[in-house]
Amino acid sequence: MYPSVLANLAPENWPFSLEWLPQPAYMVGGAVRDAILGRKREYWDLDFIIPSDAVKVARAIAHHYQAGFVLLDSERQIARVVFPDATADFAQQEGQSLETDLHRRDFTINAIAYNPHTQKIIDPLHGCDDIQLSLLRMISPSNLADDPLRLLRAYRQAAQLGFNIEPNTQNTIRALASHISQVAAERVRVEIGYLLASSQGTPWITKAGEDGLLAPFFQNATSKSFDKLATVDTVATLVTENWPQLGVELQHYVRDTVKTTWLGLAKLACLVHPEPTTAENELQELTYSRAEVRAITTALKLFPQLKLADTVREQYFLFQEAGIVFTATILLALVYDNLVEPMSGTNPFGVYAPLISRYLNPDDLVAHPTQLVSGKDIMIALNIPPSPVVGQLLTEIGVAQAEGKVSTPQEAIDLAREIITNS
Helix, strand or coil: CHHHHHHHCCHHHCCCCHHHCCCCCEEECHHHHHHHHCCCCCCEEEEEEECCCHHHHHHHHHHHCCCEEEEEECCCCEEEEEECCEEEEEEECCCCCHHHHHCCCCEHHHCCEEECCCCEEECCCCHHHHHHHCEECECCHHHHHHCCHHHHHHHHHHHHHCCEECHHHHHHHHHHHHHHHHCCHHHHHHHHHHHHCCHHHHHHHHHHHHCCCCCCCCCCCCHHHHHHHHHHHHHHHHHHHHCHHHHHHHCCEEECCEEEEHHHHHHHHHHCCCCHHHHHHHHHHCCCCHHHHHHHHHHHHHHHHHHHCCCHHHHHHHHHHHHHHHHHHHHHHHHHHCCCCCCCCCCCCCCHHHHHHHHHCCCCCCCCCCCCCCHHHHHHHHCCCCCHHHHHHHHHHHHHHHCCCCCCHHHHHHHHHHHHHHC
16 A cells, blocks of 8 residues: 555655655645545645744745745644645644654544654554445544534534444534534534535435534434435435536536535525525524525525416526526425425426526527616607616616517617606
C-alpha cells in the first residue's frame, strides 16, 4: 500500500516546496486518508502539524509564494495559506508529542500522519486498518463531546467515503446526540449541505435524523419528510433520463456564491415546514442565504399550483413568478404527487410534462416571454404618465403575446390602447 500512497503525497505535487517545512513536520487528516484510499483530488486541501512556530511558517510560505494568508485561530496557532489550486493549513502541535495530538482527533482514519522528510506513515490508532475495513471508528467519546459537530460529521464522511460507522461509535453518537444543539447553526448547515448534495448522502442524513441529530434544527421534519428525500433522488433520476438538460440544471448552484444545488435545495425544502412563512423562519435561523430562503419559499408556494395551471394565462404568471426556481419547483411537485405510488405508465409525468417542455424551450413565449414594447413606448404612444397602469399594460401584452394574440410592437400598442379605452 505505502509506495503508491507516498507517491500521491509526494512534495513535488504540493503548491510549495518541502524546504519551507521545518523538521519535524507532519501532514495529517483528509489528504493522508484519501491518499491511502487512492482518491484523487483536483483541489489540494492540506493539513500540517508543526511542533512550534506554525503561524510563522505559514506566513513565510504565503509571503514567498505571494499567496493568501488567513489567521484562523491565534490562540491555538492555526493559519491557512491559500493558493490558486490548493489550501494548506498549519497548526501548532497539541500536547507534547505527535501521538498526543493524533489522540485528540475525531476518527481513527483521520488520525494518520505522514512525515514528508522521512516518508514515513505514523498510525498509532490503526486508522489504516479501519480504512481497509471501510469503517469510521471514533477515537474516544470525549473527543466527540468536545466538538459535537463531529457527531454529524461522521454521517457526512461515511456518505462521502462509502464507509460504515462502527457499532460502538454509532451508539456513542446516539447517546451524545443532544450535544449537537451546542453547535453554531452555520457549522451544522455546511455538513447538511454535503449530505444533501448527492444521493449517497440521502440514507445518511435520514439516519442522522433518526438518531436525533437534526431535531434541534428541523423541528417540523418527520419520518415522512425523510422519505421524501429518497423520492427526490428517484424523481431526479427519472427527470434526467427524460430531459437531460433539466438534469444538468439540477446540479447547478443556486448562485455562484451559494454552493447549494437545485437538487439539494429541493431536498432541503422537504425538511422544513411546507408553509412558506414558517419555512422562511426555520431557514433564517439556520443562517441560509437570502437567495436560498427565497428560492425555497417560492418553490413551496408554487409547486401545488403547477398541476392546476391549465390555461396559458395561468402558466404565464407561474413561470414569471418561478423564474429559475422552476427547476426545484417542478421537482417538488413531482415528489409530492408520487409519494404513495411510484411513477409508472407511458407518461409518468402527467400534466407536468408540457410545463417542463415549455421551460426547456428558450423560444416558448409562455415560459420565456420577450418584450415587444417598453413602458416608455407605451407612455409615448398613448400619452400617459408613469404609473402602475403602465406595468399592468405590459403584463397584459405579455399574456396576449403568449396566447398568440399579438406579435408585433404595433399590435401591442393597439392592445394597450384598447385596454385603456375600455377601462
